[in-house]
Amino acid sequence: MGMEDVSGRPRMKPGTSRSPLGWARRNLFSGVGNTVLTLVSVYILWMVIPPLLDFTIFSAVWTGTTREACLVPDAGACWPFVWANIDQFIYGRYPPSEIWRVNIVFALGIATIVPMLIPAAPAKRFNLIFLLVVYPLIALVLLAGDRPGLPPVPTSEWGGLLVTLVVAVTGIVVSLPLGIVLALGRRSSMPAIRMLSIVFIEFWRGVPLITVLFMASVMLPLFLPEGLNPDNLLRCLVGVALFSSAYMAEVVRGGLQAIPAGQYEAARAVGLGYWQAMIGVVLPQALRHVIPGIVNTFIGLFKDTTLVLIVGIFDLLGQVRAQLSDPNWTVPQGALTGYIFAALVFWVFCFGMSQYSNFMERRLNTGHER
Amino acid sequence: MKNPLVALILGILIGVGGLYFMLPYEPATRGAREIQPEAAPVTEGAQRVAAGSTLQRVKRRGFLQCGVSQGLPGFSNPDDRGNWTGIDVDYCRALAAAIFDDPAKVRFRPLSAKDRFTALQSGEIDILSRNTTWTMSRDTQLGFDFVGVIYYDGQAFMVRKASGITSAVQLAGATICTQTGTTTELNVADFFRGRGLSYQVLSYEKNDEAISAYDQGRCDGYTTDASGLYAERLKMKNPDENIVLPEIISKEPLGPAVRQGDPQWADIARWTLNALVNAEELDITSKNIDEMLASENPLVRRLLGDEGAYGQAVGLEGDWVARIVRAVGNYGEIFERNVGAETPLGIKRGLNALWNDGGIMYAPPIR
Structure with a gap:
């Protein structure tokens, strides 16, 4: 209902003006408080963004092959440091002649995960089995080698983004099913299973991840017989997977509690068994509710992978820091450049996950447009 | 599987893949698992x-x-x-x-x-x-x-050339940047107390923070192991404006x-x-x-x-x-x-x- 002024001409409702000035007046300067907030925000952005752009783009050194290229006065980011070490950042110390194996694993992973994420793509069931069973085996054989035609590459040579992805993907793939099982166990009516689940969840939620990794890497070998040294990376993978399962279990339990008991009872009443009722009726509704929580856990897990540095495994961030100690590339702005690069890579992955979660929420309409 | 041909090809692929996966291999060339079964635990x-x-x-x-x-x-x-x-x-x-x-x-x-x-x-x-x-x-x-x-190796001091300091004993009253929680901090204390000199210490959690504090002029000197000083110099904007003092105050x-x-x-x-x-x-x-x-x-x-x-x-x-x-x-x-x-x-x-x-x-x- 538009307002009319005394002249009788129809006038647009105040605030519906489409000019930028009108928009700004409506949204940024609508009162004293808003005006002050706007000015403070603009001031903060003005303080942060121009120096950041100047450092990373305008004053940055883009080309060069040695550290001398970055030693010009008032130079910004030293990107040649990143170009020169890009192989280390992605593959760690994986032998250059074997890098094609990592590339195949990456390519196969993308080729499997992308159709999985597109709702319209066909053969979801086959795709899922491939992703959860066949792909990990192929990846293991290709990465670790030790088969005819594939020389072994010990995990101590792995590093960079490769390790970050191996740890994160393993954690994600293991923690979701294990977390669901633990959440169901915690709500089970069987006391033994309920107690076991509670003890497991509360134990792993109660210890810091650093402690878990440190124990797995440093203390475990002291308890094991001399010859038995399980692979360092494997120990970390197990630790990370169990740790994130406990968090995932609590997220899923939140979703389960939001489903009225009537859903389960009705499913049982039409003759479904426990697992049929859970998989067919309760879980699809429960998981839909907790997509933000699940993705939140995934993102947290992805960033927690950087902690493997403390047990001597170089993930992306650890590799950046290790390369910073190369005297042939030590420059005043080197550390900042390396950290900006690492932050950018992490941001791309985490932002991608969060955007996909938004897309799934809209598609499944979990908010019910309340 | 609707198409028998697809099923056949898949079956062959899985079979070959499985065989390849299970093939025996030489324990001597094992890489990923460094197990030495012969070594008995004592x-x-x-x-x-x-x-x-x-x-x-x-x-x-x-x-x-x-x-x-x-x-x-x-x-x-x-x-x-x-x-x-x-x-x-x-x-x-x-x-x-x-x-x-x-x-x-x-x-x-x-x-x-x-x-x-x-x-x-x-x-x-x-x-x-x-x-x-x-x-x-x-x-x-x-x-x-x-x-x-x-x-x-041994612990040494770095100062700015412009300060005119040429020996560590001239550091009386100076502010020294160092890393916290290491023996370097204790060595500095021993050195100054042993000579009855007053000093101030600014400790930082990370070496990078300590060196950038020194580079920004928040302290007169920076100390760590001599070999480390040479490496840290490379992170400075004007490395040539700094000198390493000749005194070595600890044995490493x-x-x-x-x-x-x-x-x-x-x-x-x-x-x-x-x-x-x-x-x-x-x-x-x-x-x-x-x-x-x-x-x-x-x-x-x-x-x-x-x-x-x-x-x-x-x-x-x-x-x-x-x-x-x-x-x-x-x-x-x-x-x-x-x-x-x-x-x-x-x-x-x-x-x-x-x-x-x-x-x-x-x-x-x-x-």
Whole structure:
């Protein structure tokens, strides 16, 4: 209902003006408080963004092959440091002649995960089995080698983004099913299973991840017989997977509690068994509710992978820091450049996950447009 | 599966893949799982000593496991081609060359300062070559044997040239930037208190923070180990406006360490280090090694295995020193290649020069 002024001409409702000035007046300067907030925000952005752009783009050194290229006065980011070490950042110390194996694993992973994420793509069931069973085996054989035609590459040579992805993907793939099982166990009516689940969840939620990794890497070998040294990376993978399962279990339990008991009872009443009722009726509704929580856990897990540095495994961030100690590339702005690069890579992955979660929420309409 | 042809192809693929996955393989070439089933566990308190000699186990495994740092410029750091470089790294390559005649048969395990000792105790590594200071408590209480000194380090100060300070005793009343929680802080306190000088300390959690605080002029001096000072200088905007003061206020002899209880392995590690220094003293380099093999000098002939059976005495081959020098050069070559004047670090030999060249690097003779 538009307002009319005394002249009788129809006038647009105040605030519906489409000019930028009108928009700004409506949204940024609508009162004293808003005006002050706007000015403070603009001031903060003005303080942060121009120096950041100047450092990373305008004053940055883009080309060069040695550290001398970055030693010009008032130079910004030293990107040649990143170009020169890009192989280390992605593959760690994986032998250059074997890098094609990592590339195949990456390519196969993308080729499997992308159709999985597109709702319209066909053969979801086959795709899922491939992703959860066949792909990990192929990846293991290709990465670790030790088969005819594939020389072994010990995990101590792995590093960079490769390790970050191996740890994160393993954690994600293991923690979701294990977390669901633990959440169901915690709500089970069987006391033994309920107690076991509670003890497991509360134990792993109660210890810091650093402690878990440190124990797995440093203390475990002291308890094991001399010859038995399980692979360092494997120990970390197990630790990370169990740790994130406990968090995932609590997220899923939140979703389960939001489903009225009537859903389960009705499913049982039409003759479904426990697992049929859970998989067919309760879980699809429960998981839909907790997509933000699940993705939140995934993102947290992805960033927690950087902690493997403390047990001597170089993930992306650890590799950046290790390369910073190369005297042939030590420059005043080197550390900042390396950290900006690492932050950018992490941001791309985490932002991608969060955007996909938004897309799934809209598609499944979990908010019910309340 | 609707299409029988697709099912058939899939079945063949899975079958072939499964066969490939289960194929047997040579345990000797195993990489990812470094299990040595032959080694029986023997536990002696906190210290665990494996049955069988370390040399035998290293030979059976096919490579040496060497504990290094997670990145210390010039001592052990990865370069931009993914190789480990540095003095500590080259020492491990020398050891691998002495055992296998192949400096590449060594695997480096980056260790933090916290887990380096456990890794050696638990047998995850054969030797710890990680810029570790040789102290009495470490030598006697941790169950290790230090096999020698590969680099004489010590704590020093860096100040701005413009301040006009040329000696540490002129630092009275100065503010010193350093890293918190390390012995460096205690050494500074000892130095100033011992001379009755007043001072102020600004401690930072990370070395990077301390050096940038100094670079921004928040303190008059910065202190850490001398070798570290040269590395930190590279991170400064104007490195040439700073000088390192001549006083060394603490002794930090850095050297490799092995587990106690295997004298043969300790001998191999010790004499590999001594061989590097002796080779420099006798001017045997990686370039002239082949001519030196024909030398008439009895000292050279003994070192290179033409006379006597010194290598065999510790379970190695007679030409063990020739292998070492051919692979990594002598001590001087290792020093110059990793931290010397031609590198960005530009460290002078100083204390680490040979004893007959103004330094204290002195190795017992091989005879």
